[in-house]
Amino acid sequence: MSIFYFVAFLSIFFALMTIFTKNPVHSVLYLVITFFTFTIHYILLNAQFLAVVNFIVYMGAIMVLFLFVLMLLNLNKESEPIKSNLVKVMGAIAGMCMLATFLGAFRIMEVDNGFITGNADVGLVKNLGKILFNEFLLPFELSSILLLTAMVGAILLAKKERKEA
Template sequence: MSIFYFVAFLAIIFALMTIFTKNPVHSVLYLVITFFTLTIHYILLNAQFLAVVNFIVYMGAIMVLFLFVLMLLNLNKESEPMKSNLVKIIGAIAGMCLIATLLGAFRVLEPSNEMVAAHADIGLVKNLGKVLFNEFLLPFELSSVLLLTAMVGTVLLAKKDVKKA
């Protein structure tokens, strides 16, 4: 339980730093660390699929997109000063979170929650696939058709009209 409280404390601190940081690039980086702490929470809850999706989709794709847009906007025109001690401490805390996640992934840190230990198969991708393709097959297929329709509509809207003279 102490790992949970430590990671929850870090999540709250980094979320607050995301809000109150004046530099937009630093704000996005703090948001990445906040999502990383949420990934640690998912691992502690034995929800590996959610942890992987959070790590790949949010941290890997959306945050990189945010950073790319911010760097294209070039909001910070003056050169960045030397790193302060606060940034070095935050980097060390982020490194410790990474080590805790790796140790949790290799099962060095055992979950202390009795409910998770009693139901070890909760949150596994195999069970999610069974539920998704048995009970929720129709909504799953409808959402895929909706996404395909949106993709076709986006291509048609982005297509330039070629006028023949």
């Protein structure tokens, strides 16, 4: 249980560093470390599938893309837009909504001797595969066809037309 609290402390620390760091590249790197601590939490909570998806998709793809875009933008102090008071108020409202969601989630959790109780087999990949390929086979296959169509469309849109001489 002490590992959980240590990783939780690291998650909160690196999330705060993400918010309060002035350099956007450092902020993205702190966010990558925060996602890594989330992966450790998923492993500790016996949710291997979520851990792998978080590691591959969020840390491996999306955050590298964010870092690449930030490096290409070459942000300077002069080009940074001034944030209006409306944006700050909306951010405060969003933070309060998130706090209310957390409080509601903590209220319905069942805790027994310091441990969250529940089914131990919920996050296993084997059980997810059984449900995905038995009960939800048609929606799974339809979503794969939709993703394939989107990928082919993106390739056709990005392809440059050759001018024949």
